[in-house]
Amino acid sequence: MAANIIRTQVGIVGAGPAGLLLSQLLHLEGIESVVVETQTRKHVEERNRAGVLEQGTVDLLKAAGAGDRMRREGLVHHGIELLFNRRAHRIDLHELTGGRAITVYAQHEVVKDLIRVRIDAGGQILFEVGDVCLTGLDSGAPSILFQHAGDAREVVCDYIAGCDGFRGISRPSIPACVLRFYEHVYPFAWLGILAEAEPASQELIYANHESGFALLSMRSPSVSRLYLQCRPEEDLSLWPDERIWEELRRRFTTDEGFHLNEGPLVQKSVTAMRSFVTEPMQYGRLYLAGDAAHIVPPTGAKGMNLAVADVRILARALAWRYRTGSSDLLASYSDTCLRRVWRTQHFSWWMTSLLHRAAGDDEFSYRRQLAELDQVTTSRAAAATLAENYTGLPFDFPGEQP
Ligand code: FAD
Numbered sequence: 560m561a562a563n564i565i566r567t568q569v570g571i572v573g574a575g576p577a578g579l580l581l582s583q584l585l586h587l588e589g590i591e592s593v594v595v596e597t598q599t600r601k602h603v604e605e606r607n608r609a610g611v612l613e614q615g616t617v618d619l620l621k622a623a624g625a626g627d628r629m630r631r632e633g634l635v636h637h638g639i640e641l642l643f644n645r646r647a648h649r650i651d652l653h654e655l656t657g658g659r660a661i662t663v664y665a666q667h668e669v670v671k672d673l674i675r676v677r678i679d680a681g682g683q684i685l686f687e688v689g690d691v692c693l694t695g696l697d698s699g700a701p702s703i704l705f706q707h708a709g710d711a712r713e714v715v716c717d718y719i720a721g722c723d724g725f726r727g728i729s730r731p732s733i734p735a736c737v738l739r740f741y742e743h744v745y746p747f748a749w750l751g752i753l754a755e756a757e758p759a760s761q762e763l764i765y766a767n768h769e770s771g772f773a774l775l776s777m778r779s780p781s782v783s784r785l786y787l788q789c790r791p792e793e794d795l796s797l798w799p800d801e802r803i804w805e806e807l808r809r810r811f812t813t814d815e816g817f818h819l820n821e822g823p824l825v826q827k828s829v830t831a832m833r834s835f836v837t838e839p840m841q842y843g844r845l846y847l848a849g850d851a852a853h854i855v856p857p858t859g860a861k862g863m864n865l866a867v868a869d870v871r872i873l874a875r876a877l878a879w880r881y882r883t884g885s886s887d888l889l890a891s892y893s894d895t896c897l898r899r900v901w902r903t904q905h906f907s908w909w910m911t912s913l914l915h916r917a918a919g920d921d922e923f924s925y926r927r928q929l930a931e932l933d934q935v936t937t938s939r940a941a942a943a944t945l946a947e948n949y950t951g952l953p954f955d956f957p958g959e960q961p
Pocket residue numbers: 572573574575576577578595596597598603608609610611612666691722723724725726727728729751830848849850851857859860861862863864865866
């Protein structure tokens with residue numbers, strides 16, 4: 560075979576959490592894969608995004624052999640705070656779910672760990688590829704065509720996993736007439752900062768304030784991650800550091816005298832908020848996973864966790880196919896994933912609508928939110944629903960294959 564043609568079992572487009580974890584899970588099943596990624600290794604290892612890992616994500620990363628550093632450095636949280644009417648209310652995730660927790664560990668650290676285990680195991684990840692294009696999706700031998708280090712190359716495989724995020728080429732490679740899209744764009748965004756400041760709280764604080772939503776999260780015992788609701792078209796140049804701190808101080812004010820720790824900002828960004836689902840998540844021999852197939856607003860901290868849940872299902876379906884010859888689990892891949900996807904869409908939308916103020920929202924909407932927050936923080940049943948969804952639906956969620 561010509562040197563520019565690589566033959567493998569599964570071709571994976573995208574070295575984000577979905578693509579890398581899939582490659583590792585397949586490796587553990589004895590299945591070969593090649594990952595192609597447009598960005599540099601440094602870029603994907605430094606891209607600051609998600610921070611909250613569900614219990615099931617943590618367990619799967621450990622089982623995949625990528626959990627050692629997360630075990631040492633991840634911050635295990637047993638609760639979160641909801642702040643409204645100038646008072647913080649704790650939701651005891653651990654107690655309400657019979658012992659489940661979340662772990663705060665940055666997505667780019669997960670990516671670093673996965674790249675390391677893949678490379679240590681001899682896995683192939685081709686960074687800095689260009690002009691990626693998928694062909695033969697409805698044939699028995701699809702391929703990924705791309706440029707790499709000045710050469711035209713091709714990965715010929717049995718199956719392709721489209722793990723290339725919301726703006727990748729996998730979803731647009733499917734004929735538009737076979738897909739349906741469901742979308743909701745929110746009339747607000749998040750202005751996010753990373754600050755060299757000790758987190759002012761041990762646990763995450765989600766705040767509903769008359770001026771809009773704010774979130775206190777963290778990356779380590781010395782780095783805070785903070786967000787505040789802003790307009791989708793917000794111009795960052797209008798937000799000098801002092802204005803950001805002033806707005807954060809306002810939104811985190813409590814009658815108990817909560818004090819926000821401040822420090823130098825190391826990053827500022829604006830993130831749009833959208834809910835998006837593609838149905839089905841498969842066409843021919845191409846299987847979409849993660850953000851390539853769906854997007855949730857970040858309020859429920861679900862995006863990366865959903866990507867992980869998809870590839871867990873896909874790895875099992877592929878393993879079943881190679882072990883037994885049966886494509887049954889591959890055939891049900893999309894339906895199996897979509898059940899969790901829609902449950903998670905609902906939860907993320909609900910958290911978002913509970914905590915944000917849209918321009919033009921009247922006083923009635925605000926009072927309604929306060930009543931719902933009152934219920935969530937005083938009714939055990941309502942708090943348990945939040946806790947169950949926030950820590951993550953179990954992997955043996957009814958409807959998923961064993
Ligand atoms: P990605 O991480 O987007 O990876 C896709 C990869 O494909 C990228 O490396 C990209 O460079 C590559 N690629 C793109 N096009 C091509 C191509 N043509 N060829 C080859 N490669 C390509 N989720 C949570 O679970 N918890 C949170 O707390 C959370 N917070 C968030 C906060 C913010 C500010 C943002 C922006 C997101 C947050 N998310 C969160 C969402 C989470 O980051 C995403 O859901 C997650 O990155 C999805 O992983 P993925 O592997 O599917 O896609």
